[in-house]
Amino acid sequence: MAHDTHDIHRSRAEFEFIKRKRATEMRGQLTSFAMMIFLTLIAFTVVAADFSNYLIVPIILLLAAIQVVLQLYNFMHMSNKGHGMMAFFMFSGIFVAFTIVLTMVTIVWW
């Protein structure tokens, strides 16, 4: 018996499970990739269609926010296990920053 080679023995069920999981993950990545391209197209379209700036800017900001979330979850592994604390801190930070910006916009610069 060789002590320094690691053979990983997986049962048939385990193997199937992992395979299915990888396939789901892959599908998720492809879907979000497609969605991102679609979002980018929308962004270009609203600009090309010459809508009012008051419409374009919020739409693009919204699309950007969706992109960020897609990126984080589907490509940067936030959906995987053990990222709860990280997500909690990120969303707390985003929340705090959002209230500050909202207040500034509504009571200082409006």
Added chain:
Amino acid sequence: MSSNSQKKGFGATIWDYMTTVDHKKIAILYLISGGFFFLVGGVEAMMIRIQLMKAGNDFLSAGTYNEVLTMHGTTMIFLAAMPILLAFMNAVSPLQIGARDVAFPFLNSLGFWLFFFGGVFLNLSWFLGGAPDAGWTNYASLALASEGHGIDFYSLGLTISGFGTLIAGINFLVTIINMRAPGMTYMRMPLFTWTTFVASALILLAFPPLTVGIFFMVFDRLFGANFFDVTMGGNTIIWEHFFWIFGHPEVYILILPAFGIFSEIFAIFSRKRLFGYTALVFATILIGFYGFMVWAHHMFTVGLGPTANAVFALATMIIAVPTGIKIFNWLLTIWGGNISFTVPMIYAVAFIPSFVAGGVTGVMQAIAPLDYQLHDSYFIVAHFHYVIVGGVVLAILAGTHLYWPKMFGTMLSEKLGKWTFWFFFIGFHLTFFIQHFLGLMGMPRRVYTFGADQGWDLFNAISSAGALLMAIGVIILLVNVVMTVVKGERVGNDPWGDGRTLEWAIPSPPPFYNFAQTPLVRGLDPYWIEKMEGNKEGMVYAEPLGDIHMPNGSFIPFVISLGMFIAAFGAMYHMDGHVWALPVLIGGLAITFGSMLVRSLKDDLGFHISKEELIADNERIQREARALEGGKKGGLK
């Protein structure tokens, strides 16, 4: 490794502390420097009270009064209260979670030295042309009009020490998330560790706005930008927003660790599990969140409009709810407990009514229309001293007594401690209670004198007398410290006899590696659980005895901070057109970035304590413990 039982020379000890990365020694550094700044701030407070002792006094000129007042507030918040709390966090929370050190020992040391040099820089203003004089809040219209370099000392000094605090906060977050011993789940963490955690999160989110605000201030004053200059299209209110977006969370950064210390004390000296542990944890987190949504209650009279005032008034009042939850939990912890009135417990019991009084005035001020009457009067001064002195400072004094044995291995005198308590406590209420009425009678805050015909003489005289009592209390504490150090009577692991958490299961002071074997935590209050099951060792272990990896000490944090300190002088005097200023600025930055480069390029892999050394050290510890036992039986008690 018997290095800590050997006597070292004075120089070697100093060098040891200048290069240490051990959280327990850094705690001592924080305690000594924070304590020093506390005394400086205290002297400034006495000068304020002497000036206001009687009508028309001329002890301080109007200009000097503004400087003393500003430096009192700034020193007490940034250089005394926060660092002393950081001292306890450093000394205790890694032990409470069963860790051998914080996650980034090097950064821990860097955080301390940045704070230290920032504080020294700020205080050098006294000798270099005058201290800042625009209040600790440094409102932009005052600050931009202030002559001399006082305000520059404020902004650069706070930038440097602010970096230090931010680094410390991040370090504790990473430590508490990643370095908990096996079994130490989040919901088994002692409350002091929890409050350290939430306060660190607040530091992480609150200090950047301050840094941004100060950055604008530096640019306005030193490089001619116009962020806050109304005549040039800037907006002076934005400073107020930045300051209070930081400032309100800051007061919670101070009070949460204080709550943590008191939670430990109530449980230990009532010999009971904390009542409502879960509620206390969630109240802490909630307070942390709400803390970011209320800053404009400091700006009700600015003219934000009725809608904004109403929103912020409501948000502010909501904070009183989790705070109230905590108060009831503490009361119910004491209820039916087997109470021993040691000095820490006396402080804790005295804290409850004092802090509640401050909370009640806080809710009064949160009523926006009423605040038009109260704002910028002595009522505000009374409010924040009730919460800060009645909450934070009492916790610091209680914590000093409680954790002194863990940090230094000796016990402060209980008798002198009680004297300190009574002088301080009576003096505190005498000084500040009456200021509520001075405020209601119309005395504005931040005035350097008042007239004899205004009817404020008697109350001001009483207030000054109270301050004298507090000063006497602090002096007795100093005597206590000196006597305890001189006597040097050693104590064992659990000197209070009723410790509940892991720090009391190891020697006082702990060996430099804290735990020879990482403990296994089997529930809330792990040491108490083991004691109750008759486990003599006080711990069960999660690993066999083996080599321990430790970080090397380093002088680099000191040098990095020194470089920033030098660069700050260059930046400041550059404005006056001195030719040497620019080279000093560049030289300072070169030192800072050069030492960072050295740190990055040179591998420092630390060292290992071998199993044999651990066994030998353990024998020494056992021997000392036996000697202590013998000594007790022979003479004392």
